[in-house]
Amino acid sequence: MSNSRGRFGVHGGQYIPETLMNAVIELEEAYNHYKDDPEFNRELTELLNEYAGRPSRLYYAEKMTKDLGGAKIYLKREDLNHTGAHKINNVLGQALLAKKMGKTRLIAETGAGQHGVATATAAALMGMECVVFMGEEDTKRQALNVYKMRLLGAEVIPVTTGTATLKDAVSEAMREWTSRIDDTHYCLGSVMGPHPFPTIVRDFQAVISKEIKEQMLEKEGRLPDTVIACVGGGSNAIGTFYNFIEDESVQLIGCEAAGRGIDTFETAATINTGRLGIFHGMKSYFCQDKYGQIAPVYSISAGLDYPGIGPEHAYLHDIHRAEYVAITDDEAVNAFEYLSRTEGIIPAIESSHALAHAMKIAPTMDKDKIIVVTISGRGDKDCAAIARYRGEIIEE
Ligand SMILES: *Cc1c(COP(=O)(O)O)cnc(C)c1O
Numbered sequence: 001m002s003n004s005r006g007r008f009g010v011h012g013g014q015y016i017p018e019t020l021m022n023a024v025i026e027l028e029e030a031y032n033h034y035k036d037d038p039e040f041n042r043e044l045t046e047l048l049n050e051y052a053g054r055p056s057r058l059y060y061a062e063k064m065t066k067d068l069g070g071a072k073i074y075l076k077r078e079d080l081n082h083t084g085a086h087k088i089n090n091v092l093g094q095a096l097l098a099k100k101m102g103k104t105r106l107i108a109e110t111g112a113g114q115h116g117v118a119t120a121t122a123a124a125l126m127g128m129e130c131v132v133f134m135g136e137e138d139t140k141r142q143a144l145n146v147y148k149m150r151l152l153g154a155e156v157i158p159v160t161t162g163t164a165t166l167k168d169a170v171s172e173a174m175r176e177w178t179s180r181i182d183d184t185h186y187c188l189g190s191v192m193g194p195h196p197f198p199t200i201v202r203d204f205q206a207v208i209s210k211e212i213k214e215q216m217l218e219k220e221g222r223l224p225d226t227v228i229a230c231v232g233g234g235s236n237a238i239g240t241f242y243n244f245i246e247d248e249s250v251q252l253i254g255c256e257a258a259g260r261g262i263d264t265f266e267t268a269a270t271i272n273t274g275r276l277g278i279f280h281g282m283k284s285y286f287c288q289d290k291y292g293q294i295a296p297v298y299s300i301s302a303g304l305d306y307p308g309i310g311p312e313h314a315y316l317h318d319i320h321r322a323e324y325v326a327i328t329d330d331e332a333v334n335a336f337e338y339l340s341r342t343e344g345i346i347p348a349i350e351s352s353h354a355l356a357h358a359m360k361i362a363p364t365m366d367k368d369k370i371i372v373v374t375i376s377g378r379g380d381k382d383c384a385a386i387a388r389y390r391g392e393i394i395e396e
Pocket residue numbers: 085086087114115189190191230231232233234235236237303304348350351376377378
């Protein structure tokens with residue numbers, strides 16, 4: 001079922017079974033109430049600052065800037081947050097909202113395990129029960145994150161349907177929510193799914209661009225020319241873009257995972273290769289086969305291999321406000337190694353997609369131009385996979 005709420009152009013909406021309607025209506029009403037509640041916002045800011053370590057730094061990457069010889073490059077260091085990525089911003093917001101709603105149990109989907117770990121972390125902090133759905137294939141590939149979630153007190157349920165990966169974990173979490181809405185909040189991990197999730201998650205991640213703007217005005221006395229972020233579902237990217245959407249001089253660039261290339265089937269570049277469709281409760285662009293079935297997607301980066309993109313990004317693409325480029329595995333791995341060597345910062349392989357694009361365009365820009373790249377997470381989790389990509393096997 002669908003209605004006009006939560007639309008971004010033709011995208012978004014609520015394409016969900018009747019049995020889920022009550023849950024999303026209750027969530028929307030609660031969110032509309034609390035989003036402007038001073039006490040809620042005071043508590044959330046305190047959690048973000050005292051627990052997650054905000055504001056994150058806006059770091060001038062001087063060596064990288066000089067080496068590339070063009071635009072000045074700043075890095076927004078979401079990798080320095082507690083749990084090592086931007087995901088904690090959203091999860092703390094949703095967990096606090098759920099608690100205010102009287103919920104005692106959080107459920108979540110996870111692919112690589114990063115959102116599952118962040119949700120399990122918030123649940124531990126707030127004394128809530130936590131159940132994480134994870135494709136069985138992913139539980140094998142990401143055994144360390146499964147261990148962490150259990151250590152934090154969460155139950156991890158391997159999902160065996162479909163391709164036993166992220167999209168199946170989302171479907172399973174939605175099914176579970178349908179059957180138990182009284183005490184349970186579904187803590188969705190990106191700017192996707194039915195309304196109001198794309199709006200709620202965007203608002204909780206918008207702290208990224210709010211801080212970039214303040215920090216940039218303080219450091220440079222002006223706005224940046226270009227902001228760049230990687231796009232899986234699109235939460236760190238929309239968080240990076242949001243407070244600049246009205247500033248038309250600021251160029252917004254999202255970097256999708258091309259995998260082995262957008263001319264191959266081993267890709268996850270949704271805007272560059274996908275078509276309009278309806279899946280996981282929303283209308284947006286999705287990677288599809290010739291029959292309109294959701295296509296299997298691939299990227300070296302587990303955090304970017306989702307076959308869809310958030311509806312607000314689909315809209316920003318349609319109106320040409322943001323640009324979406326595709327970055328291959330190879331380009332991302334090079335950027336991963338480059339930042340480690342050049343600045344002593346090991347970025348997540350997801351974030352390395354954004355860096356790779358900055359490395360392409362910075363040398364073509366004047367020295368008085370400014371680029372901000374969001375480093376969505378840290379790369380400790382990726383070291384073994386990158387070593388393997390280079391033909392080296394590391395014992396854990
Ligand atoms: C999950 C993840 C992403 C992708 O998710 P978005 O919702 O697109 O931000 C990107 N970077 C890191 C480090 C992640 O953990």
